[in-house]
Amino acid sequence: MNQFSAAQRNRVTMLDVARHAGVSKASVSRFIGEDRALLSDAIALRIEQAIATLDYRPNQMARGLKRGRTRLIGMLVADIRNPYSIAVMHGVETACRQHGYSLVVCNTDRDDQQEARHLANLRAYNIEGLIVNTLGHHLEQLLELQQEMPMVLVDRKLDGLQADLVGLDNPAAVRSAIEHLEQQGYRDLLLVSEPHDGTSSRLERHASFQAEIARRPTLHGQWLATGEALVAGLQSFLAAPGHGPKALFCANGVAALAATRALRELGCPLFDDLGLIALDDLDWYPLVGSGISALAQPTEAIGASAFECLLKRLRGDTGPARGVGFAAQLIVRGSTRSLSPPAPGLQPR
Amino acid sequence: MNQFSAAQRNRVTMLDVARHAGVSKASVSRFIGEDRALLSDAIALRIEQAIATLDYRPNQMARGLKRGRTRLIGMLVADIRNPYSIAVMHGVETACRQHGYSLVVCNTDRDDQQEARHLANLRAYNIEGLIVNTLGHHLEQLLELQQEMPMVLVDRKLDGLQADLVGLDNPAAVRSAIEHLEQQGYRDLLLVSEPHDGTSSRLERHASFQAEIARRPTLHGQWLATGEALVAGLQSFLAAPGHGPKALFCANGVAALAATRALRELGCPLFDDLGLIALDDLDWYPLVGSGISALAQPTEAIGASAFECLLKRLRGDTGPARGVGFAAQLIVRGSTRSLSPPAPGLQPR
DNA sequence: CTGTTAGCGCGTTCAT
DNA sequence: ATGAACGCGCTAACAG
Numbered sequence: 001m002n003q004f005s006a007a008q009r010n011r012v013t014m015l016d017v018a019r020h021a022g023v024s025k026a027s028v029s030r031f032i033g034e035d036r037a038l039l040s041d042a043i044a045l046r047i048e049q050a051i052a053t054l055d056y057r058p059n060q061m062a063r064g065l066k067r068g069r070t071r072l073i074g075m076l077v078a079d080i081r082n083p084y085s086i087a088v089m090h091g092v093e094t095a096c097r098q099h100g101y102s103l104v105v106c107n108t109d110r111d112d113q114q115e116a117r118h119l120a121n122l123r124a125y126n127i128e129g130l131i132v133n134t135l136g137h138h139l140e141q142l143l144e145l146q147q148e149m150p151m152v153l154v155d156r157k158l159d160g161l162q163a164d165l166v167g168l169d170n171p172a173a174v175r176s177a178i179e180h181l182e183q184q185g186y187r188d189l190l191l192v193s194e195p196h197d198g199t200s201s202r203l204e205r206h207a208s209f210q211a212e213i214a215r216r217p218t219l220h221g222q223w224l225a226t227g228e229a230l231v232a233g234l235q236s237f238l239a240a241p242g243h244g245p246k247a248l249f250c251a252n253g254v255a256a257l258a259a260t261r262a263l264r265e266l267g268c269p270l271f272d273d274l275g276l277i278a279l280d281d282l283d284w285y286p287l288v289g290s291g292i293s294a295l296a297q298p299t300e301a302i303g304a305s306a307f308e309c310l311l312k313r314l315r316g317d318t319g320p321a322r323g324v325g326f327a328a329q330l331i332v333r334g335s336t337r338s339l340s341p342p343a344p345g346l347q348p349r
Numbered sequence: 350m351n352q353f354s355a356a357q358r359n360r361v362t363m364l365d366v367a368r369h370a371g372v373s374k375a376s377v378s379r380f381i382g383e384d385r386a387l388l389s390d391a392i393a394l395r396i397e398q399a400i401a402t403l404d405y406r407p408n409q410m411a412r413g414l415k416r417g418r419t420r421l422i423g424m425l426v427a428d429i430r431n432p433y434s435i436a437v438m439h440g441v442e443t444a445c446r447q448h449g450y451s452l453v454v455c456n457t458d459r460d461d462q463q464e465a466r467h468l469a470n471l472r473a474y475n476i477e478g479l480i481v482n483t484l485g486h487h488l489e490q491l492l493e494l495q496q497e498m499p500m501v502l503v504d505r506k507l508d509g510l511q512a513d514l515v516g517l518d519n520p521a522a523v524r525s526a527i528e529h530l531e532q533q534g535y536r537d538l539l540l541v542s543e544p545h546d547g548t549s550s551r552l553e554r555h556a557s558f559q560a561e562i563a564r565r566p567t568l569h570g571q572w573l574a575t576g577e578a579l580v581a582g583l584q585s586f587l588a589a590p591g592h593g594p595k596a597l598f599c600a601n602g603v604a605a606l607a608a609t610r611a612l613r614e615l616g617c618p619l620f621d622d623l624g625l626i627a628l629d630d631l632d633w634y635p636l637v638g639s640g641i642s643a644l645a646q647p648t649e650a651i652g653a654s655a656f657e658c659l660l661k662r663l664r665g666d667t668g669p670a671r672g673v674g675f676a677a678q679l680i681v682r683g684s685t686r687s688l689s690p691p692a693p694g695l696q697p698r
Numbered sequence: 699c700t701g702t703t704a705g706c707g708c709g710t711t712c713a714t
Numbered sequence: 715a716t717g718a719a720c721g722c723g724c725t726a727a728c729a730g
Contacts, residue, residue: 030700037701060474087430090456091427093456107442109443124407378709392716
């Protein structure tokens with residue numbers, strides 16, 4: 001082998017500490033664990049010193065093996081390059097750390113095979129709970145896993161899987177977007193989103209969009225998916241006579257990127273008379289054209305909430321599956337002020 | 350406890366498989382491991398079937414405990430919300446998976462305390478190797494860890510830590526940026542970067558910038574850090590008489606974001622006569638003004654290369670520390686074409 | 699309060 | 715080619 005396998009074996013173990021302190025392994029174990037109260041001060045002190053001088057670190061693998069508790073949480077992410085996923089993951093990780101858990105993140109790259117392999121792996125590592133933010137094909141595997149550990153879904157619910165769900169309150173978010181567009185004077189709206197692919201949040205946003213349009217007689221609405229046909233679709237939307245001032249509603253950050261790209265390709269000025277509002281607030285929104293208005297998701301809170309759901313379940317809560325829907329925050333920039341004359345002396349940011 | 354602790358104990362174990370197949374645990378172990386060749390076909394088949402019908406999954410914790418090999422790689426990341434880190438991490442993860450390893454990512458949020466806690470944790474989980482992309486305070490901890498496992502640095506080297514380094518060839522990248530700016534007719538350059546904070550890559554880029562300027566009599570160069578003074582600094586740079594056409598060189602994506610923001614605040618048109626080129630290529634660069642020219646880093650390759658370095662060491666390579674420097678790819682957009690008249694019929698993208 | 703004992707699930711000598 | 719027995723590092727019974 002190499003120089004490291006030796007080092008691996010030379011690591012200081014509980015027995016070393018016990019011998020150094022002149023006590024039994026059990027006492028050291030009690031000191032490490034929750035039972036520290038059951039130790040005499042004298043022994044506790046000796047153990048503490050032994051640990052310090054030897055720089056002892058309990059082996060989590062061994063602890064996990066014995067107790068069935070690994071202090072490991074798994075997270076399945078569909079696309080780690082999506083800023084939303086990153087932000088949520090950051091929230092989860094922070095919460096994990098605060099409660100002594102570590103997070104193992106598995107990126108599936110939207111690939112079903114990788115999802116399967118990751119699920120198998122996570123099980124092999126005895127994680128205690130799972131946070132899922134994927135399309136969740138492989139339902140059987142997920143259901144099996146759910147027998148063994150609590151599970152919470154983020155952003156997207158999965159058919160046939162009854163579990164806690166944490167995400168945005170999509171109907172409310174869409175309503176405030178439409179409301180804002182209507183107030184700003186836009187009448188002809190186009191929803192741009194990624195192909196639904198059975199993603200519940202995308203479907204919900206689409207349905208809510210249609211419902212809001214139906215409820216408001218002054219508004220008209222259409223739908224367009226990102227992909228090959230996006231540029232052409234946008235072009236015909238822009239060219240059509242229409243029912244009044246036009247605006248896009250991008251259902252998430254990826255759609256916003258694609259739509260803005262397409263608008264530039266078409267030579268459409270950003271945003272002189274076309275309005276645009278996007279779900280998710282990315283750091284570059286202020287920089288494009290006169291700035292892109294956004295509905296920001298409280299991603300940090302969503303992540304933290306997902307972990308807390310898990311923690312409750314780990315602590316024994318067996319109540320029915322819950323759902324947590326967070327509110328989005330409206331951030332107005334230039335892209336939805338094209339119809340109102342700019343306030344004097346104020347630069348759009 | 351709850352409903353899950355029972356499930357935890359009911360998981361099918363190697364003994365279950367052995368009994369079901371009518372063989373000993375040892376044979377099952379051989380089947381699982383590399384020694385499958387030493388088994389008779391008959392027994393191998395029975396074991397295979399038993400594993401399939403029972404849906405047996407070896408417990409990685411126990412394997413790790415016994416063999417000292419956990420198949421776990423750790424990665425320490427300074428800021429998980431930095432797109433560069435994400436991209437590299439994605440490359441690392443892909444490479445890990447291809448070789449049967451799993452990746453545990455630890456985000457330090459640029460916080461030294463968190464770095465320390467993460468390092469302790471990673472050790473406790475018996476990871477086999479570590480990829481480091483932080484400022485690496487806590488040098489002693491890192492040095493100790495290096496006794497136990499191989500380590501490879503990404504993007505930034507650490508004083509006093511001798512380890513493989515994978516990253517960009519900074520001098521070459523800076524040279525091609527300066528060269529490009531010079532060719533396009535810019536003469537008065539401003540380097541914008543985050544405060545150095547001892548980050549080797551930032552220092553290298555700064556030094557290379559100064560060297561390139563010194564080497565070219567037609568060029569003049571200054572330096573500005575992001576932060577409070579950025580807007581004011583930019584303003585005076587723009588207002589000064591100068592030595593010819595002006596351009597910014599942003600040393601990474603974060604600096605590009607900050608600089609562009611500041612330019613907007615100053616009401617500077619993007620990019621009518623001011624040039625700009627940025628290291629890192631972010632997906633929104635094409636959308637800002639006439640598009641931001643970039644030097645793209647091969648992040649996927651950097652990540653993969655980092656893992657492969659680790660793997661070599663794990664396989665026993667004890668050669669001296671190596672360094673791998675990748676080349677950046679120049680991507681020209683509108684922000685460095687402000688001085689050349691646009692080709693007729695071509696839209697800047 | 700403390701030490702002894704017996705496993706957790708697995709890999710690895712030894713025998714055979 | 716296969717099985718029995720031991721131990722990885724630790725926790726949880728049980729004694730005392």
